[in-house]
Amino acid sequence: MTIAxxxxxxxxxxxxDAEHKTLLIIINSIEMALRHPDDKETLLYFVNLxxxxxxxxxxxxxxxxxxxxxxxxxxxxxGHKHLIIELNRIIDEIRIIAKKPIIDTDDVLQLxxxxxxxxxxxxxxxxIQEDLKMKGFIAGKY
Ligand SMILES: [Fe+2]
Numbered sequence: 001m002t003i004a005x006x007x008x009x010x011x012x013x014x015x016x017d018a019e020h021k022t023l024l025i026i027i028n029s030i031e032m033a034l035r036h037p038d039d040k041e042t043l044l045y046f047v048n049l050x051x052x053x054x055x056x057x058x059x060x061x062x063x064x065x066x067x068x069x070x071x072x073x074x075x076x077x078x079g080h081k082h083l084i085i086e087l088n089r090i091i092d093e094i095r096i097i098a099k100k101p102i103i104d105t106d107d108v109l110q111l112x113x114x115x116x117x118x119x120x121x122x123x124x125x126x127x128i129q130e131d132l133k134m135k136g137f138i139a140g141k142y
Contacts, residue, residue: 002028003119009127012139016064019057020127026050027123031115037103043111047094050118054087061131068141072133079130086122090114 005024010017026049033043058080065073094114097107 002031003124009124009132011127011131011135013134013141015142016061016131016134016138019053019060020123020131023050023053023057023123024119026053027115027119030118031112034108034111034115037108037111040098040103044095044098047091051087051091055084058084064138064141065134068138070134070137072130076130076133079126083122083126087118090118090122 003024005021009020011020026046029046030043030050033039033046036042062073062077062080064070065076070076094111097103097111100107103111
């Protein structure tokens with residue numbers, strides 16, 4: 001099931017919110033790609049896009065936080081490192097399944113679990129647990 005953007009995810013910063021929305025849209029696109037599991041090219045396209053976008057997004061946040069001396073920058077950048085490790089682990093698992101000549105229903109179920117984790121345990125945990133701490137501090141700072 002895809003996840004809709006909700007204003008309670010907003011950190012009141014147009015660029016960061018736009019990037020979080022993009023990450024959510026990419027994860028939703030991965031979920032939609034799983035509706036056609038034989039189309040591995042589309043699945044892997046969005047998985048690779050998620051990785052590139054996540055790296056760019058974390059870099060942008062850290063540069064912005066450094067520029068404005070954000071007080072939680074250390075815990076935030078530690079969090080990003082952990083998120084990248086988790087993302088790499090999940091992407092590796094998705095690639096292993098995608099290499100199989102035939103994707104069966106168990107594989108699709110497993111892939112759906114990974115995508116659900118990416119949406120809820122990975123992205124929303126990042127936004128809600130870490131980035132919302134920036135709300136108020138980062139507004140109007142570019
Ligand atoms: Fe973020």
